Amino acid sequence: MRRSALLSIALLVASTAGAQAPAAPKLSVHWEELTGPDFTTAIARAQNTCLLPIGIMEKHGPHLPIGNDLLNVRYVSLNAAQQEYAVVFPEYYFGQIFEAKHEPGTVAYSRELQLQLLQETTDEMARNGCKKVIIVNGHGGNPNLLNFFAQSQLDKAHDYVVYIEGIARSGAGEPAHKSPRAGDQHAGESETSVSMIARPDLVHLDRAKSESGADQARLKLPDGLYTGIWWYAKFPNHYAGQGEVASRELGEFETKNWIDAIVKSIRAVKADQESQRLQNEFYERSKHPLDTPVQP
Ligand SMILES: [Zn+2]
Numbered sequence: 001m002r003r004s005a006l007l008s009i010a011l012l013v014a015s016t017a018g019a020q021a022p023a024a025p026k027l028s029v030h031w032e033e034l035t036g037p038d039f040t041t042a043i044a045r046a047q048n049t050c051l052l053p054i055g056i057m058e059k060h061g062p063h064l065p066i067g068n069d070l071l072n073v074r075y076v077s078l079n080a081a082q083q084e085y086a087v088v089f090p091e092y093y094f095g096q097i098f099e100a101k102h103e104p105g106t107v108a109y110s111r112e113l114q115l116q117l118l119q120e121t122t123d124e125m126a127r128n129g130c131k132k133v134i135i136v137n138g139h140g141g142n143p144n145l146l147n148f149f150a151q152s153q154l155d156k157a158h159d160y161v162v163y164i165e166g167i168a169r170s171g172a173g174e175p176a177h178k179s180p181r182a183g184d185q186h187a188g189e190s191e192t193s194v195s196m197i198a199r200p201d202l203v204h205l206d207r208a209k210s211e212s213g214a215d216q217a218r219l220k221l222p223d224g225l226y227t228g229i230w231w232y233a234k235f236p237n238h239y240a241g242q243g244e245v246a247s248r249e250l251g252e253f254e255t256k257n258w259i260d261a262i263v264k265s266i267r268a269v270k271a272d273q274e275s276q277r278l279q280n281e282f283y284e285r286s287k288h289p290l291d292t293p294v295q296p
Helices: 002-019 036-045 068-083 111-127 143-154 189-198 205-210 230-234 248-271 274-286
Strands: 049-054 132-137 161-165
Touching: 049 068, 049 111, 049 248, 068 132, 068 189, 068 248, 111 132, 111 143, 132 143, 132 248, 143 161, 143 274, 161 248, 161 274, 189 248
Parallel strands: 049 132, 132 161
Antiparallel strands: none
16 A cells, blocks of 8 residues: 555656646747748747848958848847747848949849849748738848838738838947947948957958048038939948947947847837738728728
């Protein structure tokens, strides 16, 4: 009896332990690393929210890699998605970069293809359950393209919402910069500092002074008058700033700031049910605008 009582207790303990809910399986945030069955679980866990980090292939001064913007935007997006779960689309670098066609390694697709590829990519993401697509931009030449792309989603009905997350590196409490803030742009102190966190092995600080990152101010036009050659007129070396004064301290701050901004946006997007509802209302009304009621 005693033996069987002990056995019963042992069995009870074992069954109680076995009855504990199994820990939720760890799911990669990388779209391409998930199995088919895990992908379904991942989309549910992400509440249909997916990230599409977009970079570029473009010269970044004499000291940073051509894929700098892709590497950095993926670094912050993947880190953000690990904090607030979202599925991250694979490497995407098919953005706007005509102004660097004179530099080695630039990949500049036609404007038609940029828009078509982006549309088909977000369509395919949505078909796979990504009903909320956050395009996380990592390249300074993309905002006009991306904002136009988001605006053009109103042309035809879509059962998903496109959001655009910009570059958000600076913020309150930032360590002092060593170079003038106004001139610190492409491959300058700030961007180079972030690269020192994302991919320090690809940063060649010792080469940063071998080219000029100064504004060459070759166009004299009034403020507010825009022309496409403006960037080339200012920074023909595809370098704007002083990368040589970059630091890990600044990089850590700016990287964290950017990751925090993405995390905040993922949370806001998960909670947002209004954008899709308004889109649906808008698409319906735009079929017969004469019947559109005046909003009270
Ligand atoms: Zn860049």
